[in-house]
Amino acid sequence: MRYWLFKTEPDVFGVDDLAEAPEQTARWDEIRNYQARNFLRDEVRIGDQVFIYHSSCKQLGIAGIAEVVREAYPDPSQFEPGHALFDVKAAPDAPRWFCVDIRLRERFSQVILLSRLKAQPDLENMTLLRQGRLSVQPVSAAQWQIIVSIR
């Protein structure tokens, strides 16, 4: 079992939306970055635990925990003409983009703020703090434990 961090803009789809979804389960789709795609397609597995990170909003930080309940399958949006993320180079027998399904496990009573993560010396090597623009990223077991312990 591995740990991940998924970024999302809560104005579009955040932890609250996941909480209100049927069975608190939703498709995690519209990923259009190859590095993120490769993680989703090749490494994310059922049972893996995921931090839901809220970006581009008032309360930047980790808002909850979800669990992967369905492994990679082709992201339907790439095949829909007219969809903003329609991909003319993708075909049903040769999909380029993948998605997974996740189920909410815990919504934090308070978002663990980015500023707090930055202030934590033993998190300085977190991918979140080292590399921008990566919407699916691994979290080490040690990092996961530290973050869970300060929630």
Add this chain to the structure above:
DNA sequence: GCCAACGTTGGC
């Protein structure tokens, strides 16, 4: 709204 960092595109 700004802009740094980084990814993608496309001409050569």
Add this chain to the structure above:
DNA sequence: GCCAACGTTGGC
């Protein structure tokens, strides 16, 4: 394959 131009991410 290089690299300039351009687009996107995402914190501030």
